[in-house]
Amino acid sequence: MNAIWAIASTEFRRMFVSPLAWSILAVVQFILAWIFLLGLQEYLTQIQPMSTGMEDPPGVSDLVVSALYLWAGIIMLAVMPLMTMRQFAEERMNQTLALLTSSPLSSTQIVLGKYFGLLLFVLLMIGLLSLMPLSLALGTQLDWGMLAAAVVGLTLLLASFAAAGLFLSALARQPVIAAVTTFGLLLFLVILYISGSSQAAGSEVFVYLSHFGHFLSFLEGMFDSSDLVYYLLFIGGFLILTIRKLDNDRLQG
């Protein structure tokens, strides 16, 4: 456990001694802030005046907050591969992986350490972006349950991105290859959702397989334990594959 924490905290630190993490946080925050303001303005000028006579009008949480988290999920499709590509592919290219593999550590400890380092980054990013909807609480009533579901959903979604990216990074020898394949896989799962929910050839199986399908029900404020189980299986599966891959490296060389 100590070793896992040592790796996780050092990985997290190393993200921030290079400009990569800072610039990613800044760019993502800027774009999401723009989206947030846009949604808020639209709500104030168009939806709110219309909703005065309605029985159960949509609140700001329904429209602005879930849109923000949906966009965050979409943007991270492209951003998460940049964070995960460094993990093993870059170490392999710089030949620094030997430090971990010749230390008294098991592959499980190495993989979990790297993964928790990524999760710290994910939590930081979600924390920063959640400040925006939280700022609304100063002036209005928020639907806290809905916000909490959105936060949990996005955390699980990004955690699944991180696990998939970590595995593809362990397969690749070059960071760029890791990033491209991770992006491809994540996008493919979104396409699965789109094709699954299309009018012509929709299929429940495709929607179920896609990580995005499970994310959307969180955004509607629904916490379904089967969605949670899907993400846990997804994450666990990729982490086990990564551990197997590292073990196999010693055999193959």
Added chain:
Amino acid sequence: MTDNQDVLVAATGLSRYYSEHCAVDRLDVQLHKGEVLGLLGPNGAGKSTTMQMLTGNLAPTAGEIRIRGIDLLDEPRKAKQQIGYLPEQPPVYRDLTVGEYLYYCARLRNVPAAQRKDAVERASERCGLKDVGKRLIGNLSKGYRQRVGIAQAILHNPAVVILDEPTVGLDPIQIREIRRLIRELGREHGIILSTHILPEVQAVCDRVQILNRGKTVFNDTLQGVESLEQVFFDLIFRESDEALSGEEAA
């Protein structure tokens, strides 16, 4: 085995195949306490592969490795605790400072929290890194990076130190310092080092093992050897002559 405590590394029948290609062929390596063993050989003789196997970075196709009696394949974590390894490329993170990096290594090697600072200081002192502790590794010269690599290998006070070409890229003064350091370490630890430089072997090693095409062709102390260079060339060329005549006969 009666002298179990004295034998630090006992590898028997090590073989390693890369698909069809045989890199190391039924090799035996023994290392005793207080001994500096030099692995010599032409390029591609299997030195680095042997070292990777001895440090648990590569599983041997066949054979057994025991580090102080602990089986490296059965109990890798326990065995690796006894090993310090400097690969051909020092595995340093260029974006950390020397101090941060060594401290991280100490945590990875299970050095207790209270002793980490001492361990880092002692290793920096020994490798002459006192003045660069706060500098980024990426900004250091290759020689200093090499020293950082050696420092991480001896940080946790391992019984066995395995160094893959430790003096590559160093200036003559640093080479002399590193050789002195190796001899000094050799008194308390067992050291295996690989090199291309024959005078280096004569300067620091107690025993030499010469490899050619994955096999041991010479394994003896340096006493009575007048010119290692002569021995080396004799062995390597005789091998290739034999191989040639063997092919011709066939």
